[in-house]
Amino acid sequence: MTDLHTADQVRAAEAVALARTPEGALMQRAATGLATVCLRLAGRAVGLRVTLLVGSGDNGGDALWAGATLARRGAAVTGLLLDPDRAHPAGLAALRRAGARVVTAADAAGLDRADLVLDGITGIGGRGGLRPAAADAVGRAVAGPGLLVAVDVPSGVDADTGVVEDGAFPAQHTVTFGAVKPGLVVGEGRGHAGVVHLVDLGLELGPPAARQLTDGDVAALLPDPGAGDDKYSQGVVGIHAGSATYPGAGVLCTGAALRTRPGLVRYAGTAAEGVRAAWPEAIVSSGRPADAGRVQAWVVGPGGGTDDEARDVLAEVLALDLPVLVDADGLTLLADDLDLVRHRSAPTVLTPHDREFTRLGFDLAGDRIGAARSAAADLGAVVLLKGDATVVAGPDGTTFVNGTGTPWLATAGTGDVLSGVVGALLATGLPAVEAAAAGAHLHGRAGQLAAAGGPLIASDLVRHLPAAVHRVQGGLGHSRA
Ligand SMILES: NC(=O)C1=CN([C@@H]2O[C@H](COP(=O)(O)OP(=O)(O)OC[C@H]3O[C@@H](n4cnc5c(N)ncnc54)[C@H](OP(=O)(O)O)[C@@H]3O)[C@@H](O)[C@H]2O)[C@@H](O)CC1
Numbered sequence: 001m002t003d004l005h006t007a008d009q010v011r012a013a014e015a016v017a018l019a020r021t022p023e024g025a026l027m028q029r030a031a032t033g034l035a036t037v038c039l040r041l042a043g044r045a046v047g048l049r050v051t052l053l054v055g056s057g058d059n060g061g062d063a064l065w066a067g068a069t070l071a072r073r074g075a076a077v078t079g080l081l082l083d084p085d086r087a088h089p090a091g092l093a094a095l096r097r098a099g100a101r102v103v104t105a106a107d108a109a110g111l112d113r114a115d116l117v118l119d120g121i122t123g124i125g126g127r128g129g130l131r132p133a134a135a136d137a138v139g140r141a142v143a144g145p146g147l148l149v150a151v152d153v154p155s156g157v158d159a160d161t162g163v164v165e166d167g168a169f170p171a172q173h174t175v176t177f178g179a180v181k182p183g184l185v186v187g188e189g190r191g192h193a194g195v196v197h198l199v200d201l202g203l204e205l206g207p208p209a210a211r212q213l214t215d216g217d218v219a220a221l222l223p224d225p226g227a228g229d230d231k232y233s234q235g236v237v238g239i240h241a242g243s244a245t246y247p248g249a250g251v252l253c254t255g256a257a258l259r260t261r262p263g264l265v266r267y268a269g270t271a272a273e274g275v276r277a278a279w280p281e282a283i284v285s286s287g288r289p290a291d292a293g294r295v296q297a298w299v300v301g302p303g304g305g306t307d308d309e310a311r312d313v314l315a316e317v318l319a320l321d322l323p324v325l326v327d328a329d330g331l332t333l334l335a336d337d338l339d340l341v342r343h344r345s346a347p348t349v350l351t352p353h354d355r356e357f358t359r360l361g362f363d364l365a366g367d368r369i370g371a372a373r374s375a376a377a378d379l380g381a382v383v384l385l386k387g388d389a390t391v392v393a394g395p396d397g398t399t400f401v402n403g404t405g406t407p408w409l410a411t412a413g414t415g416d417v418l419s420g421v422v423g424a425l426l427a428t429g430l431p432a433v434e435a436a437a438a439g440a441h442l443h444g445r446a447g448q449l450a451a452a453g454g455p456l457i458a459s460d461l462v463r464h465l466p467a468a469v470h471r472v473q474g475g476l477g478h479s480r481a
């Protein structure tokens with residue numbers, strides 16, 4: 001599990017640690033970790049041309065100290081001071097002692113010829129868009145071929161929300177201190193942070209603001225069937241998706257459920273003929289969900305249309321005292337009567353993309369974690385807000401950010417697959433927020449595996465689900481972390 005802590009949480013823990021350690025010790029620890037990662041990434045120090053973009057706070061101090069270490073190892077380091085009078089004094093002295101060049105913005109020629117650029121403009125103390133001198137330095141540095149490494153947080157990225165301001169530093173790697181901040185793994189911030197490396201500062205952090213599951217965490221939520229299990233004990237999922245004219249959503253959703261947890265899948269709906277042809281393993285009927293027989297969780301909505309019949313089915317399923325996942329057309333219908341969800345006592349999982357989220361009446365202004373959380377609290381439901389890094393929030397504030405997403409998943413039908421995966425996990429009896437988070441993780445892993453063979457379509461995802469389950473359980477020679 002990767003715990004995600006906000007800037008305020010890190011600051012509070014740092015304040016406690018600072019009071020217990022000699023002056024400068026924490027910054028030394030951070031800078032040593034930073035230099036170590038840089039050396040590993042660059043593969044050498046001697047002759048390496050390094051440019052430090054140095055802001056006026058402690059983030060700049062980290063860059064200066066790390067630059068001094070690299071210079072002592074033989075790198076040709078240039079420190080560009082964006083606010084020379086306010087550069088971290090001890091860090092600057094160390095850089096000069098190590099023999100590095102120190103320049104100001106007026107004298108910054110050659111910025112685009114570095115092999116490695118360290119962004120120490122702002123960290124968790126940054127506010128808003130970069131100031132002109134900083135933005136100009138970023139623009140010139142990124143025009144070159146150098147490896148782009150952000151110190152703690154890419155400057156211009158909000159550490160908590162992942163909102164990216166114009167001119168922000170587009171890092172390929174981010175070396176972050178004390179804890180991974182949510183803004184490095186969610187929204188546009190994920191793309192700007194690149195690969196995140198955590199340097200442990202030994203901080204005593206409280207409960208995280210959000211979490212990211214690892215393969216090992218998901219494996220623990222998916223125990224293999226035991227000798228005493230039968231098709232019912234693994235959970236029976238019911239699916240109402242697709243239509244006679246467009247059976248695709250029913251076929252994909254049913255297939256995904258079967259491939260995730262092949263206990264028993266019941267399909268009830270008008271795509272019965274297509275689903276039966278595709279999946280002889282499913283128990284298929286064209287009747288109403290309430291008549292489908294024993295079911296432990298329902299999926300309703302994908303490709304089901306928005307007519308009166310679909311509206312009746314949605315109300316009928318939501319009236320059952322069982323976990324229910326609502327997606328796609330079901331969300332469109334739900335937007336007219338959110339009380340259908342608010343009044344439930346059994347768990348509900350809603351899986352909107354951005355447009356469906358706003359259609360439900362919630363604001364989505366940059367802060368995806370905050371938005372998903374407030375919708376979940378308002379509705380008393382688990383909200384899975386789809387995205388490059390899908391956010392899953394429970395009504396009690398429990399929050400997960402998915403780390404396995406791939407842009408290849410942005411193709412038709414992948415949402416139907418996700419609904420089937422999460423529905424199958426809900427039917428096993430997992431708490432709804434964990435079923436949703438684990439489902440998003442598996443769906444992403446299946447996407448990564450499918451995309452390894454080139455562009456993927458949704459049915460490739462279904463085919464790769466067993467391999468994704470195997471992968472998270474430690475198969476294919478991969479570690480679980
Ligand atoms: N505390 C600790 O123990 C440890 C902290 N550590 C490190 O400290 C970092 C936090 O340091 P911090 O608090 O000094 O803030 P920081 O991120 O450097 O930014 C503030 C400065 O930036 C400026 N500035 C603001 N916005 C700007 C903008 N848009 N564009 C341009 N400039 C802008 C702002 O200027 P001002 O508003 O004051 O004029 C101010 O001078 C943290 O991320 C980690 O790297 C580690 O060493 C581990 C130990």
Ligand SMILES: [K+]
Nearest residue numbers: 119122153155
């Ligand atoms: K930075």
